[in-house]
Amino acid sequence: MVKRNSAGALTDEERPVVKALLKKGWRNQDIQHLLNKGRVATINSARITEVKADASITAAPKDDVDFFIRKKDAYDPVTGLNLYDDERLIRAREAMMLAVQSFNSPTLRFKAEQFAVQSNIAWTYLLHEHYSRKGVDIVGKDGRSLLLSQMIKRHDFPLSKGVSNNIAAVIKIRDAVEHKLFRRSDEKFFSLFQASCLNFDEAICELFGDRLSLKSELSFALQFAKLRFAHMTELQKHDVPEHIEALDAELEKGLSEEEKADLSYKFRVVYLLESATKSKSHFDFVRPDSAEGKEIHNILEKRVIADEHYPYKPGQAAKLIADRSGKRFSSHNHMQAWKRYKVRPKSKAKQPEQTNKDYCIFHKAHGDYTYSAAWVDFVVEKISDADEFEALKATK
Incomplete structure (x- = not known):
């Protein structure tokens, strides 16, 4: 998140603030508590005593002290993000949460449209923050910031090819919803959207720390009510306009079979129906790349019922x-x-x-x-x- 201080050291910004707080009558332990908010490496009371004894340090103006306190109070104790230092990451997380919540909401009808737009915003903020911290100037001479479509094509893109392919597909969907009606095509893109959610959570943890995971705040659930596979197959055939079918084909244009099968590009599970009574019947969801998934795949491929x-x-x-x-x-x-x-x-x-x-x-x-x-x-x-x-x- 924000740039952290070295262990036991006060910054040039903090020393004048400490001097001002001491002059206002704050106790050492109260100043220490304030300073350690959001810190990974905390300071001890001796550092405050050193400021008190150093006559060369000038107290900070009141406005600077007030802002310092306000900024310290803006830390999220769960994620460690600060509203002033980590605004892009806060916005990125909220945009992805909105994308998922809108898609899962039973009252909203434009699910694919909502998800495509909000998730593009989420990924843009996330990658802007990554490149900004790497020293990349994310704003060009024309005043425009790097586009998401540009960042996923950079040689130093920090994530896998499967992730960039998935983002590129969702960008195409986002562009299409600006001009065409999607009607009831949400299910068509569900596997892409599910992969986008999982990719985002993995990426934000990998780039900025596990504390930023959305797993505890969002639940990705597949719900089944009297599911019939024949019925689900029929659903895929109806209510999908021709231009959506064309878009679906366009998304995978140029991808190799290996790239299409990448779980980071499109999420897949194996549905394993266990033999049981109706009251106890259920589905098991197995990742295809797991040992169990590969075994099931082999059975599906090789066990052919013959007379x-x-x-x-x-x-x-x-x-x-x-x-x-x-x-x-x-x-x-x-x-x-x-x-x-x-x-x-x-x-x-x-x-x-x-x-x-x-x-x-x-x-x-x-x-x-x-x-x-x-x-x-x-x-x-x-x-x-x-x-x-x-x-x-x-x-x-």
């Missing part, structure tokens, strides 16, 4: 189980087994395809079920226990 994986009809499965186990195991026992271990729905179920895919699949073309070798192994192991086999035979 050859489920070669056995019920009678064939029952015979194999009998041969392998050495026990009498009829087709009726096989029916009891799939009921007991819940590997398929009952006959005439509304969703016959809802099976345990490790053991069984439903063939829509001819309306029956076939079973895998894993199912045979599973049942053979189960009925090797005499008590379990008796329990199975009692299943209705």
Whole structure:
């Protein structure tokens, strides 16, 4: 945030103020408390005593003292930001908070428009502060400050290529909303906006410290009410004007496949539906670049359901189980087994395809079920226990 003082030292600005406060009758501990507001390295009372004993120090004028006190009282105890020294960072954080709040608000209709504008402001303030502290003149001879589109193209841009690509995409959306109606296109850009939020929080922490994180002040939540994937797919097809579809294509123009897949450019999650009762069903959100996400991706890519994986009809499965186990195991026992271990729905179920895919699949073309070798192994192991086999035979 502001330029900090070295440990135990008073600045040339502070010494005259301390002299003035001493003359006004302030106690050493009260002056020390005032001076240490917003400091990383605090001073001790001895420094104040030194000012008191140094006759060469002249007391600061009243206006200077009043402003010094006002400035010290302008520190945010949570972030450590000062209203006078860190105005750009305060504005940057507030602009991003407004962007998220407006997008999440149920009463606002122009969500994409609001987010695109406010987030551009947030990123502009953030990068202006970064370059200003690096000694870069952010105001040109024409009196105009560096544009966000210029800063993300600089060779010394401090963040990743994925972040700059994401910002560039949101800039294009911001430019488009000035001239065209977006109608109901908010969902179209959600993944870009989510990435922008996460990128901003990571960037402000990386460049200016973890105390500035927005995580404790904003909650990014995805809410689902009776979510149906088919319905969500249909939503993507309707209410999106042609010029928005064209803009969506323009955003990724020139990006490589690797850049498009960068999570800093566009946020993605893997939706993992866990098998559970309706009252306990839920979604797990997994980052695609995590170990679990990669495993799920491999399963989605490589585990292809095919008839050859489920070669056995019920009678064939029952015979194999009998041969392998050495026990009498009829087709009726096989029916009891799939009921007991819940590997398929009952006959005439509304969703016959809802099976345990490790053991069984439903063939829509001819309306029956076939079973895998894993199912045979599973049942053979189960009925090797005499008590379990008796329990199975009692299943209705």
